[in-house]
Amino acid sequence: MVSAERPASSRTRTRVVWSRVRHVAWDWNGTLFDDAWLCVEIMDRLLRRHGLPGLTPRRYADIFDFPVREYYRRLGWDAVAAPFEKVGADFMREYERRRLECRLRRGARAAVAGLARRGIGQTVISAYREDTLRELLRHFGLDRWMEGIVGGSDIYAAGKLERALSWFRRAGWRGPEVVVIGDTTHDAAIARAMGAQCRLVCAGHQSRARLAMTGYPVITSLRELGLWMRR
Numbered sequence: 001m002v003s004a005e006r007p008a009s010s011r012t013r014t015r016v017v018w019s020r021v022r023h024v025a026w027d028w029n030g031t032l033f034d035d036a037w038l039c040v041e042i043m044d045r046l047l048r049r050h051g052l053p054g055l056t057p058r059r060y061a062d063i064f065d066f067p068v069r070e071y072y073r074r075l076g077w078d079a080v081a082a083p084f085e086k087v088g089a090d091f092m093r094e095y096e097r098r099r100l101e102c103r104l105r106r107g108a109r110a111a112v113a114g115l116a117r118r119g120i121g122q123t124v125i126s127a128y129r130e131d132t133l134r135e136l137l138r139h140f141g142l143d144r145w146m147e148g149i150v151g152g153s154d155i156y157a158a159g160k161l162e163r164a165l166s167w168f169r170r171a172g173w174r175g176p177e178v179v180v181i182g183d184t185t186h187d188a189a190i191a192r193a194m195g196a197q198c199r200l201v202c203a204g205h206q207s208r209a210r211l212a213m214t215g216y217p218v219i220t221s222l223r224e225l226g227l228w229m230r231r
Contacts (some may be wrong), residue, residue, distance in 0.1 A: 021177060022121060023179075061207040123167065124150065127186075164194070181219070
């Protein structure tokens with residue numbers, strides 16, 4: 001895993017100049033899709049069922065990470081006879097059953113539509129399995145604004161760095177022309193590897209303190225995108 005949890009630098013604090021931006025690379029889970037609460041609820045029940053300490057939103061935000069296998073280890077699953085593949089499958093089975101209980105993050109649709117009106121291209125790059133990612137984007141009517149949808153090939157969310165870099169090379173973008181908008185340090189690592197700009201949303205999957213350590217600006221609402229673009 002590429003780490004992005006490091007002290008801020010003057011380079012990462014650079015203000016986004018929207019007139020120079022040509023593309024936005026969105027994360028999905030937590031950024032456009034408000035699902036952190038469901039992830040906590042499902043995992044809490046699985047942990048308690050196996051006699052492990054439960055999970056609170058605060059603890060989740062402090063330990064969730066990519067690859068997800070490492071997050072499971074931090075939860076204590078390596079201490080019980082429950083292989084990551086089985087627990088991961090149990091989690092995703094329940095997540096898929098309940099995913100439509102979640103909604104788009106407030107301001108998500110307006111942010112995506114606003115970027116489209118400005119002629120800025122958009123792609124979703126996610127560790128979430130690509131076929132189900134496409135289904136959800138269609139369900140919420142966001143697919144029509146996306147030039148690309150890049151997801152994973154399985155349910156285990158190992159990360160998305162290599163797929164993101166492959167997309168970046170194929171698209172031929174120059175780093176500063178792209179803004180990565182995500183909600184984890186993994187998104188920050190991807191932006192840094194691309195040489196892209198980045199904004200991080202504090203959306204529940206990771207704590208604000210962890211996001212701030214990347215050096216990239218952290219916001220609490222996608223409504224702030226409109227404020228950035230008017231500056």
